[in-house]
Each structure stands twice: as structure tokens, then as C-alpha cells.
Amino acid sequence: MATASKVALYVALLCMPLLMACETDSYDKGEGRYSLLQADFAELTINGEKQGVSFLTDEGEQYQIATPLSASWIETADTVYRAYLYYKKENSGKASVSALGSLPTMIPHDAKEYKRQPQDPVGVESIWLTRNGKYINMGLLLRNGRLDDGKEGIHSLGLICDTLMQNGDQTTTAYYRLLHEQGEAPEYYTNRRYVCILLPEKNRPDSVCLTIKTYDGNVVKKIKL
Numbered sequence: 001m002a003t004a005s006k007v008a009l010y011v012a013l014l015c016m017p018l019l020m021a022c023e024t025d026s027y028d029k030g031e032g033r034y035s036l037l038q039a040d041f042a043e044l045t046i047n048g049e050k051q052g053v054s055f056l057t058d059e060g061e062q063y064q065i066a067t068p069l070s071a072s073w074i075e076t077a078d079t080v081y082r083a084y085l086y087y088k089k090e091n092s093g094k095a096s097v098s099a100l101g102s103l104p105t106m107i108p109h110d111a112k113e114y115k116r117q118p119q120d121p122v123g124v125e126s127i128w129l130t131r132n133g134k135y136i137n138m139g140l141l142l143r144n145g146r147l148d149d150g151k152e153g154i155h156s157l158g159l160i161c162d163t164l165m166q167n168g169d170q171t172t173t174a175y176y177r178l179l180h181e182q183g184e185a186p187e188y189y190t191n192r193r194y195v196c197i198l199l200p201e202k203n204r205p206d207s208v209c210l211t212i213k214t215y216d217g218n219v220v221k222k223i224k225l
Contacts, residue, residue, distance in 0.1 A: 037086045037098055041130075041137060041196070044083040044100070050074050052100065055085060058130040058137070063087070063095035073102040082135075082196055105135070105196040108161035108176055117160065120182040121215045125192060129223050136197040136208065136223060145186025153185020159197060164205060171206035173222075178212045199225065 042055040051068035074081065082105040087095040111117070123141025130137060142155050158179035165173050176197070199208070210221045 037088055038095075039084070039086050041103060041135075041194070042083055042085055044081045044085070046074055046077060046079050046081060048077045050077045052081075052083070052097075055083065055095075058132070058135070060131060062093065063089070064093055066090060066094045066096045069097055069100060071100065071102070082198075084194065103194060103196055104157070105198050106157065106159040107198050108159045108174070108200070111160045111162055114158065114160065114179070117179055118156075118181040119178075119213045120180045121213050122178075122180050123190065124212055124214055124219050127210065127221050127223070129225065133225055134199060136199065136210070138195050138197070140193050140195060141190050142193055143182075143185070143187035143189070144191050145188035147184065147186070152191075154183055155185055155193075156181040156183065157195060164203070167206075173207045173209055174205035176208055176210045178210065180213070 040057040040059065040061075042057045044052045045054045045056075047053045047068065049068075051070050052065055052074065053068050054062065054064045056062050082103040084101050084103045085097055086099045087097045089095055123143075125139035125141055127136065127138050129135075144152050144155070147153055156179075160177045160179060162175045162177055165175065167173060197210075205225060207225055208223045210223065212219045212221075
């Protein structure tokens with residue numbers, strides 16, 4: 001998957017798509033521009049012309065896109081990207097998409113692959129396993145602000161697998177740890193950002209224990225796969 005393969009050490013969250021900026025109070029109250037549309041995380045299928053032509057939602061619903069879509073972050077043809085879409089259902093399994101954006105997706109790496117392991121605190125709004133068990137989705141709250149050049153600060157994220165442990169009942173648990181670097185980003189206000197973890201197909205654990213450092217201490221979330 002293109003989004004996962006691009007995640008080496010960090011994901012630059014300032015490169016969030018338009019859809020992330022749409023996560024505002026007006027949307028939450030049903031008053032925003034996209035409030036009458038369906039909003040879902042999905043796997044977006046890309047054709048040979050680098051256009052999105054169909055998507056499979058986390059709820060398992062498949063749609064053909066009525067009008068193929070292009071975006072600056074779609075750099076690879078004939079692949080699948082993790083994406084966030086606003087759309088309206090149409091007849092015959094089609095959907096008209098009003099907006100879409102890249103959804104940053106991480107894969108776990110061995111700790112020895114990281115020369116640095118920053119763990120600046122973040123806020124955690126939500127963590128959940130997708131219905132198909134392929135991803136763990138996270139809603140993070142990042143403190144940010146404008147720099148002298150008027151641009152928002154850049155946050156960096158990474159994911160470590162510290163160990164894979166066998167339990168007494170013969171199941172296995174993978175222990176993941178989120179890395180976060182605040183960098184030079186000020187902490188004037190809070191941005192909600194969604195990030196995904198692509199779970200391994202090979203040597204898949206039975207559960208994941210995810211540790212995230214927050215402003216109130218470590219949050220530990222155990223997820224049965």
C-alpha cells in the first residue's frame with residue numbers, strides 16, 4: 001500500500017489534506033459545508049492515470065466513483081491509498097465524491113531502526129479497530145500554532161514495535177509505542193488529526209498493546225484483533 005510504504009521514520013502531519021481542516025465545530029454540529037454528506041475512512045483504488053476510481057469503506061461498503069478524481073498526493077498509479085472521503089451515495093453502487101484527502105498510515109518498526117525516539121505528549125481522542133481488522137484508527141489532538149512565516153508547525157510521528165510476547169494462553173501480543181516530535185510547533189491551539197496503523201498480515205498478533213504519551217501521562221490501550 002502506497003501510504004504505508006511512504007512511512008519510514010516519521011509522518012509529517014502538516015501535509016494533512018483538505019478534509020482534516022474540515023473537522024471543525026460547524027461540521028460536528030451538522031452546520032458545515034459537508035454536513036449532509038457521508039464521511040468515511042476507506043481504501044482508495046487508483047488507476048493507471050493516477051485517478052481514484054473506487055473505494056472500500058472501513059464498514060465494508062464498495063463504491064465506484066462517478067467521476068474519477070485526481071489529487072496532488074496521488075503519486076503512484078495502479079495502487080491503493082488510505083483516504084478520507086466525503087461522498088453522496090448514488091444508484092448502482094456508485095458515489096459522487098465531494099472531497100477526499102490522504103490519511104497518514106503507519107506500520108510498526110523495530111526500535112533499532114530509530115536513531116531517535118522522541119515521545120513528546122499528544123492528546124488522544126479515540127482509538128478503534130476497523131471492522132475488517134486491518135487497521136487501528138487513532139484520533140489525536142496535536143497542539144499547534146503559526147510560525148513567523150505564517151505556516152503551521154510540523155509534527156512528526158512514528159511507530160515502534162518493542163516486543164512480540166507470547167501469553168500464558170498461547171496467544172501473542174504486540175507491544176507498540178507511538179513516537180511524536182513536537183519540533184518547533186507552538187502550542188497555541190489544538191488540531192484534531194486522524195492517523196492509522198496498518199496491522200501486519202504476516203506473523204499477525206492476537207492483540208496489540210499501544211502506549212501513547214499524553215499530557216496526563218501514558219495511555220495504554222489493549223486491542224484484541
